[in-house]
Amino acid sequence: MARRSRALARTAAALAVVAALAAGCTSASDGDAPADVVDQGYQSGDGSATTWTAADRKGPVEIAGTAYDGSAQDVADWRGDVVVLNTWYANCPPCRAEAPDLVALANDYADDGVRVLGINGTDAAGAADAFQRQFDVPYPSIEDTDGTAIAALQGVVPVNAVPTTILLDRDGKVAARILGLAEASTLRTLVDDLLAEQPGGAAS
16 A cells, blocks of 8 residues: 555656656746756746836847858847847757747748847757757757857846746847747737837837
8 A cells, every 4th residue: 555655656746747847947946047947958947927017128239240140130120120149059959849939930920120140059960950940940040059149138138047038129139038938929019019119219
């Protein structure tokens, strides 16, 4: 009977771990810093979105780097467009979960003045390329294993989770941030709001 009870307890514990991972990210108890997900290699976020009014936005963000396809990328070239920055790496479960929505966003808004750029501080080209092929990713991602891009972002807005999605307005300033998995409808609402602005943050 005791052996059966111990077996049931182990099974329940295993199921709890699986359920926690399937549920994605959880918030830290203090409500500020997201909690680490043990043995998963990423820091979790709860998907919460923060927005800043035009008067309170910091920047412009200066990020440049080389994409996995060898092309040079510089967000300064995209002034006048809305820019979506997304941190990710191939074996991050929430990154994989949100990838189809980011791909759909990039495709749907390609002709509307929206640019998407991935930032990967973990993967070598092989793993990153496999991820991009699997999800048919149409936008570039820069290799940031030296942390240059993340350091540039941290100087403007905290990036406390992977994935994190940051939206820049037409002036290159930080208008919104989503810590953790980006919910599709939230992301699209934020993009639509920024598209409705003119450079300088004024509504059109």
